[in-house]
Amino acid sequence: MENKCKFDYSKAVKFIRDEETASFEQIANSAKEVLTSKNGQGNDFLGWVDLPVNYDKEEFARIKKAAKKIQGDSKVLLVIGIGGSYLGARAAIEFLRHGFYNNITEQQRKTPEIYYVGNSISSNYIQGLIDVVGDRDFSVNIISKSGTTTEPAISFRIFKEILEKKYGRKEAAKRIYATTDKAKGALKNLSDEEGYETFVVPDDVGGRFSVLTAVGLLPIAVSGADIDQLMEGAASERKRALALPYEENDALKYAAVRNILHRKGKSVEILANYEPSLHYLAEWWKQLFGESEGKDQKGIFPASVDLTTDLHSMGQFIQDGSRIMFETVLNIEQSKVSLELKEEPVDLDGLNYLAGKTVDFVNKSAMNGTILAHTDGNVPNLRIDIPEQNEFYLGQLFYFFEFACGVSGYISGVNPFNQPGVESYKKNMFALLGKQGYEKEREELQKRL
Numbered sequence: 001m002e003n004k005c006k007f008d009y010s011k012a013v014k015f016i017r018d019e020e021t022a023s024f025e026q027i028a029n030s031a032k033e034v035l036t037s038k039n040g041q042g043n044d045f046l047g048w049v050d051l052p053v054n055y056d057k058e059e060f061a062r063i064k065k066a067a068k069k070i071q072g073d074s075k076v077l078l079v080i081g082i083g084g085s086y087l088g089a090r091a092a093i094e095f096l097r098h099g100f101y102n103n104i105t106e107q108q109r110k111t112p113e114i115y116y117v118g119n120s121i122s123s124n125y126i127q128g129l130i131d132v133v134g135d136r137d138f139s140v141n142i143i144s145k146s147g148t149t150t151e152p153a154i155s156f157r158i159f160k161e162i163l164e165k166k167y168g169r170k171e172a173a174k175r176i177y178a179t180t181d182k183a184k185g186a187l188k189n190l191s192d193e194e195g196y197e198t199f200v201v202p203d204d205v206g207g208r209f210s211v212l213t214a215v216g217l218l219p220i221a222v223s224g225a226d227i228d229q230l231m232e233g234a235a236s237e238r239k240r241a242l243a244l245p246y247e248e249n250d251a252l253k254y255a256a257v258r259n260i261l262h263r264k265g266k267s268v269e270i271l272a273n274y275e276p277s278l279h280y281l282a283e284w285w286k287q288l289f290g291e292s293e294g295k296d297q298k299g300i301f302p303a304s305v306d307l308t309t310d311l312h313s314m315g316q317f318i319q320d321g322s323r324i325m326f327e328t329v330l331n332i333e334q335s336k337v338s339l340e341l342k343e344e345p346v347d348l349d350g351l352n353y354l355a356g357k358t359v360d361f362v363n364k365s366a367m368n369g370t371i372l373a374h375t376d377g378n379v380p381n382l383r384i385d386i387p388e389q390n391e392f393y394l395g396q397l398f399y400f401f402e403f404a405c406g407v408s409g410y411i412s413g414v415n416p417f418n419q420p421g422v423e424s425y426k427k428n429m430f431a432l433l434g435k436q437g438y439e440k441e442r443e444e445l446q447k448r449l
Ligand SMILES: O=P(O)(O)OC[C@H]1O[C@H](O)[C@H](O)[C@@H](O)[C@@H]1O
Pocket: 082, 083, 084, 085, 143, 144, 145, 146, 147, 148, 149, 152, 207, 208, 291, 419, 422
């Protein structure tokens, strides 16, 4: 088995002629050139390109040290953040660690329970989490690049107060870790004031590209996963993405193929997984591609399905509904566990034909059957083969998608590194909340409600 994730579009050849992929070589290569020579729009947000080999080693060591401290003095870690300041860590922890991470015993897990908050504005959720933490020792990692995002700021205010009541202000400060801008923003000011340990989101790394900075690395390290291996995996994919010619360059090919399909009217890409532990990887991927490409009235809408679960809900539409989509399947080649189905003396459930087979064999058969059925239903199918679920391959995947996303955005002629559209809801929300400076907008919006 080759030690890398692989992109395979052989099942989509029915929809793409060889000449089409060949003629896209130039387009993909020039988009790559724009990215790597840093000549394109958004070129001040390309810090992620070299991150796997060019990261702050001193901070990396400090992340490991902080993770050890949290593991030693906390039963629970709260990760407070939203969007790019949350999804990468959650995707990684769910991909890498036990499927029931928070539910297995402390002896089995050996690391703190980890919960995510500040990714909604639900009082119900926050109160629920306060109940779950109870009177146990806990720490908080507040993550916000801007340091001003409302959702995490609200949750942080609440849990900071609980920490301060429980431990006193000085001791509470030793349990708060802030990941934010190196110099500016409300969170940075507060951290300096209170003496929190801080980690940096580099200026030239946007939120959705920040999983391999302290944003992702601290929570991932607390969960017990190996962040050295994660960086090594990313570095290995970086090498390939930068150096390999189009024909052998998987990230470049993926960027090209999805754009070829888009130009044929496929405006939705569904990322499909067959492992529940990949659900949040798809959520991370959706933000990555959605915020990067969905602008100027353009872009492929990134959607996701968890299979086979959603074959019993969304399967009908994918097979037979509007022909607007293509599907990219995340295929874990080697399952973490092998569960064998046993023979029963009386075959009441009719499953004896599977006796001696593993559950994963059934899962793979479902996957292969579905890929062919969807292909027959005119849904072009792409596949990414992941040898197994470990840190090294996850690092590769993160980098693979980031690189393909940058190239793909440049192919479609947008700035892949801004997100101007996100501000519209914030403006309205601030106006309705009565924030200073939004008086005029408030009046206008109130009339429309
Ligand atoms: O890290 P923060 O500044 O709190 O931002 C968190 C998220 O919210 C913003 O509104 C952006 O649209 C996202 O790209 C970002 O990842």
